[in-house]
Amino acid sequence: MFRFRLDGSSGVPPYLQLVHQVRQSLLLGYLRAGDRLPTVKEVAVDLAINPNTVVKAYRQLEHEGLAAGRPGQGTFITGTLAPPSARASEALRRSLERWLRDAADAGLSQEAITALIAAVRHDVAQEARQDSMEERTG
Amino acid sequence: MIWVTWRQHRTQAVICAGLLGAITIVAVALGVWMRSTFSSDGLAGCLASSGGAGCPAAISSFTSEFNGGAMMPLILALFVIPGFLGAVVGAPLLGQELERGTWRLAWSQTVPRTRWLVSKLALVTGGLVVFGVAVTLITTWSRAPLDRVSIRLQPPPFNFEGLSLTCSLLCAFGLAVLAGLLLRNTIGAMVAGYFAWEVPFLVVTLLNGPLHIMTATARMPCQAGCPDASTHSVPPVTGNLGDLVLDVTRSGNQMIVSYLPASRFWTLQLIEGGLYLAIAVAALGTAVWLLHRRTT
Amino acid sequence: MTHDLSVPALRADRLGKRYGRQWGLRDATFEIPAGSVVGLVGPNGAGKTTLLALTVGLLAPTEGQVAVFGEPSRAHTADTLARVSYLAQDHPLYRAFTVADMLRFGASMNPSWDRALAQGRMEALGIPLDRKIKALSGGQQAQVALTLALAKRAPLLALDEPVASLDPIARLEFMQDVMAAVADGGLTVVIASHVISELERFCDWLLVLTGGRLQVAGPVDDLLARHTLLTVPRQTPSAALPGASISRTDSDRHSTVLIAADPARMAAAQQPGWHADPVGFEQLVLAYLRRPPLGVSRAEVVAS
Numbered sequence: 001m002f003r004f005r006l007d008g009s010s011g012v013p014p015y016l017q018l019v020h021q022v023r024q025s026l027l028l029g030y031l032r033a034g035d036r037l038p039t040v041k042e043v044a045v046d047l048a049i050n051p052n053t054v055v056k057a058y059r060q061l062e063h064e065g066l067a068a069g070r071p072g073q074g075t076f077i078t079g080t081l082a083p084p085s086a087r088a089s090e091a092l093r094r095s096l097e098r099w100l101r102d103a104a105d106a107g108l109s110q111e112a113i114t115a116l117i118a119a120v121r122h123d124v125a126q127e128a129r130q131d132s133m134e135e136r137t138g
Numbered sequence: 139m140i141w142v143t144w145r146q147h148r149t150q151a152v153i154c155a156g157l158l159g160a161i162t163i164v165a166v167a168l169g170v171w172m173r174s175t176f177s178s179d180g181l182a183g184c185l186a187s188s189g190g191a192g193c194p195a196a197i198s199s200f201t202s203e204f205n206g207g208a209m210m211p212l213i214l215a216l217f218v219i220p221g222f223l224g225a226v227v228g229a230p231l232l233g234q235e236l237e238r239g240t241w242r243l244a245w246s247q248t249v250p251r252t253r254w255l256v257s258k259l260a261l262v263t264g265g266l267v268v269f270g271v272a273v274t275l276i277t278t279w280s281r282a283p284l285d286r287v288s289i290r291l292q293p294p295p296f297n298f299e300g301l302s303l304t305c306s307l308l309c310a311f312g313l314a315v316l317a318g319l320l321l322r323n324t325i326g327a328m329v330a331g332y333f334a335w336e337v338p339f340l341v342v343t344l345l346n347g348p349l350h351i352m353t354a355t356a357r358m359p360c361q362a363g364c365p366d367a368s369t370h371s372v373p374p375v376t377g378n379l380g381d382l383v384l385d386v387t388r389s390g391n392q393m394i395v396s397y398l399p400a401s402r403f404w405t406l407q408l409i410e411g412g413l414y415l416a417i418a419v420a421a422l423g424t425a426v427w428l429l430h431r432r433t434t
Numbered sequence: 435m436t437h438d439l440s441v442p443a444l445r446a447d448r449l450g451k452r453y454g455r456q457w458g459l460r461d462a463t464f465e466i467p468a469g470s471v472v473g474l475v476g477p478n479g480a481g482k483t484t485l486l487a488l489t490v491g492l493l494a495p496t497e498g499q500v501a502v503f504g505e506p507s508r509a510h511t512a513d514t515l516a517r518v519s520y521l522a523q524d525h526p527l528y529r530a531f532t533v534a535d536m537l538r539f540g541a542s543m544n545p546s547w548d549r550a551l552a553q554g555r556m557e558a559l560g561i562p563l564d565r566k567i568k569a570l571s572g573g574q575q576a577q578v579a580l581t582l583a584l585a586k587r588a589p590l591l592a593l594d595e596p597v598a599s600l601d602p603i604a605r606l607e608f609m610q611d612v613m614a615a616v617a618d619g620g621l622t623v624v625i626a627s628h629v630i631s632e633l634e635r636f637c638d639w640l641l642v643l644t645g646g647r648l649q650v651a652g653p654v655d656d657l658l659a660r661h662t663l664l665t666v667p668r669q670t671p672s673a674a675l676p677g678a679s680i681s682r683t684d685s686d687r688h689s690t691v692l693i694a695a696d697p698a699r700m701a702a703a704q705q706p707g708w709h710a711d712p713v714g715f716e717q718l719v720l721a722y723l724r725r726p727p728l729g730v731s732r733a734e735v736v737a738s
Contacts, residue, residue, distance in 0.1 A: 006635065011714055013658075014635055041617035048609040049635040050471050051617040129712065134697055142542050145535055146528070238529075242522035243579075246490050247543035247586070250510045430510075433494060 006047045018057035026081040037075045139257040169280035176283040201288045213294040221335045224310025229327035233318025252430045270304030291382045301411030309414035310335035312421035356395045441504045443468040443622035450497035458484040464651040473637035474626040480643040482626040486592045490520040519588040523595045525579035527567045534563040540582045552585035573604025591623045634715040642722045649722040664691045665709040676703035681721040692721045
């Protein structure tokens with residue numbers, strides 16, 4: 001059975017943590033199409049979390065086309081997350097290397113580089129969150 | 139509620155049963171002993187033929203043998219038991235629930251708290267009545283020979299024959315239950331309940347003599363020239379061994395005797411028992427009413 | 435998990451309770467849908483126990499009304515008592531009773547008692563029926579108390595600081611069992627606690643009480659969506675912000691303000707030099723707990 005984990009101090013809402021873990025496992029190949037996810041009750045008891053949270057996570061996965069519920073049988077993985085193509089990965093990797101060398105040339109220390117990456121990542125993620133929030137409640 | 143009440147008072151019930159057993163053993167032993175002495179002293183025959191007038195010495199020796207030493211332990215126990223037992227049984231009923239916080243468990247089930255209390259009180263009171271009546275019957279049986287030749291209108295016998303013991307027990311119980319509700323503490327309620335019970339107990343015991351509303355007066359011609367008839371002659375001047383003679387005065391050729399006739403026993407028992415019972419009912423009724431009206 | 439929204443599990447209407455001259459709870463109004471797990475948060479003495487006691491039927495309100503599944507609660511009546519299962523603080527039990535005695539107590543006092551459930555739980559937990567309550571560990575006692583509450587089969591379960599006295603493992607096992615009961619369906623739970631950090635994973639509804647007043651009432655998701663942590667220049671007055679200011683921290687050149695604003699207004703009001711972040715559950719609750727209780731005559735009810 002697929003087992004979830006919960007990090008109470010990560011600041012990420014529990015249901016999103018569950019969604020991420022499914023996505024990650026799909027990427028790594030640990031979950032495949034046809035696998036059955038644990039029942040809502042099993043997850044709620046295992047992690048001691050509200051069953052509604054699990055329902056929400058499973059609904060999100062259904063919305064993303066990654067899973068589907070079959071009445072009376074459970075929730076099953078339907079989609080896959082294609083790992084990025086080897087070429088796309090290679091291209092991204094090279095552009096990252098270039099950027100890092102540019103940053104070093106511009107005089108940024110390692111800490112400054114890390115901080116800059118974290119800040120930009122955060123801003124981009126926030127934009128995406130606000131967009132999806134507006135989409136749902138607006 | 140029957141099982142719950144039983145289970146919560148089980149230890150007390152066992153103690154009462156043990157107490158009853160001990161009392162029974164002592165009372166039966168005494169009773170058998172008394173009866174054998176009674177017959178060996180020939181008192182039965184004497185009473186039948188002369189109503190006791192013919193054997194004053196035998197009667198005196200019989201009464202002093204059993205009124206004093208032998209019955210003492212039993213008598214002391216019976217003096218203490220109603221107040222003590224009533225307080226011990228009554229105090230935890232509400233006192234312990236409130237003290238330990240188990241009221242939050244007991245009163246949040248599907249039985250409302252007033253019904254809970256009334257059921258419990260009814261069952262425990264019933265048990266105490268059974269205990270009281272059993273003790274009364276056993277000790278009355280035990281003392282029967284002595285009762286034929288002496289007075290039972292005063293304590294000690296007055297306190298454990300008839301209604302007195304049972305009603306006294308219920309009085310102490312009721313006061314302790316109320317104390318438990320007010321003090322929310324078991325030990326405190328036991329002490330408070332016991333001392334509250336002492337008040338009617340002392341009133342009843344010390345004022346037992348002056349119940350002169352019930353006294354009768356008789357005029358009797360002096361016989362053999364008005365001997366020095368005292369209140370303590372055996373048999374008493376009234377001729378009935380059970381009468382309590384209070385005062386004898388001479389008036390010319392007659393004696394004026396004021397006394398409590400033995401036949402007044404049950405009337406006096408009803409008065410005393412009634413007093414105890416009234417207090418018990420008032421205390422328990424107050425406890426139920428207060429609980430019903432409590433807003434916290 | 436479907437909620438029958440037509441009948442709220444718990445509904446309070448200007449509920450208030452006065453003890454002598456002090457108000458333990460005042461003017462509480464909220465409506466909780468069936469199937470929710472509600473976190474009732476507040477410091478000690480805030481009125482959590484009072485609110486639960488009013489819900490259970492152990493206390494009569496001084497003002498207002500509380501209704502469970504549509505039926506108004508009338509204190510100390512069998513109907514009201516049958517609708518809510520209550521686990522009081524420190525899980526009171528009769529210490530001289532055996533576990534079997536406690537179960538029999540539950541059966542005697544509740545017509546709706548589910549004997550199979552009660553015995554099944556004791557077996558599953560490995561708690562021997564002939565052991566005295568005082569010989570059980572704290573965690574086991576809490577589990578027995580929880581069994582008494584669950585086997586009553588009432589549709590609303592009220593837990594007053596249920597895990598406060600338990601070690602972490604006992605805590606986890608206890609809450610696992612509560613979540614399992616919720617997952618089985620047909621149960622609404624209210625958990626009163628003053629430990630916020632653990633509530634996030636359990637609760638989808640939130641009630642915050644301070645000084646007897648409700649500071650906030652609403653579904654957790656909505657509350658998190660409608661609050662933002664805004665970083666603004668120090669001089670920005672609170673009035674210029676696109677929502678009610680819940681808490682404000684001022685530094686030399688900037689201020690961080692937790693505001694309650696719907697996302698549309700927030701997006702429209704963004705200015706250069708302003709930075710918006712989402713609020714975490716614990717942060718949100720703490721901010722409302724710290725808020726002075728005066729001037730709030732009605733709870734800030736966030737419609738679901």
